[in-house]
Amino acid sequence: MKPGAERVVDILHEAGVEVVFGIPSIHNIRLYEALRKRPSIRHILCRQEAGAAHMADGYARAAGRPGVVVTSTGPGAGYTVPALLEALGSLSPVVMITTNIKSSKIGKGIGTLHELDRQDRIFQGITKETFVARSPEDVVPKTRQALRAALSGRPGPVYLELPTDLLDRQVPGGEHGPDTDSLFAPPGDASELARAVDLLNSSSRPVLLVGTGAVRAGMAREVKALAEELAAPVITTVPAKGILPEDHPLAFGNAARRGAVRRMIQSADVVLALGTRLREVDTKRRGITLPRLIHVDWDEQWIGRNFPPHVALTGDIVALARSLLG
Structure with missing residues (x-):
């Protein structure tokens, strides 16, 4: 005691x-x-x-x-x-x-x-x-x-x-140390993951939209690998700026930008939203549309709130991103 x-x-x-x-x-x-x-x-x-x-x-x-x-x-x-x-x-x-x-x-x-x-x-x-x-x-x-x-x-x-x-x-004491066995939600549904992979593989104009969750999860390596494997421009919410170095040829700034960046999102045939809640303040109120959306997030709390997903993947977003890399 x-x-x-x-x-x-x-x-x-x-x-x-x-x-x-x-x-x-x-x-x-x-x-x-x-x-x-x-x-x-x-x-x-x-x-x-x-x-x-x-x-x-x-x-x-x-x-x-x-x-x-x-x-x-x-x-x-x-x-x-x-x-x-x-x-x-x-x-x-x-x-x-x-x-x-x-x-x-x-x-x-x-x-x-x-x-x-x-x-x-x-x-x-x-x-x-x-x-x-x-x-x-x-x-x-x-x-x-x-x-x-x-x-x-x-x-x-x-x-x-x-x-x-x-x-x-x-x-009184208890079991030694904080339980870390289940810090992250289990990976998403295997059939939905397969659908997402098929969409990305068949895409000719994919775009990555990366948010705060990816930053907190330390996903810079996974974001870079996905962007380069898919040859996909990377656009971020404001807090996620820098997850891909700004001088990388696939870094196109934050989603609030207009002009070419806005047209790039609207002309995409698949948008992979990674670790972002897609809040109204970050995206919808700025007139952004997300065609054929693959939404990858920790849980279902923000899925479908502002943009209906074509495929939703919830769980450990780091593991899910690595699964998308194949």
């Missing part, structure tokens, strides 16, 4: 977390004491919670690993909302660890310092998933689940809430 705060820091260490951003407070001080005893994890002291969450977001994008931010209860947690919304839109794996008042006082409305009724509900629409501990037995599994959820499938920010008393109380 160990105090909850030490269990949380142990799990961060097991998961390879090297940097944590945040602000100490009376509510999370036990967590900071546990961090002090773990020199392998560097803490960046921030001036304000919004800035801390933005820094965690930037770190997650640059490092390709979870960006962890620690905040306090109530107002401290609330300051992170704009940053988490940005992380959600940009598929950034931010892990927000925040405290709440003593578990026995939650929901009582007795005016405890920084008490906020149903604090976790603020974050349900702006994070990928919320994890709330209410007993010592919750601390270890909820922490591991939060880290796993941030990276599994389509990446995104998650919210982990730990009442202050659970950081002090003795907490």
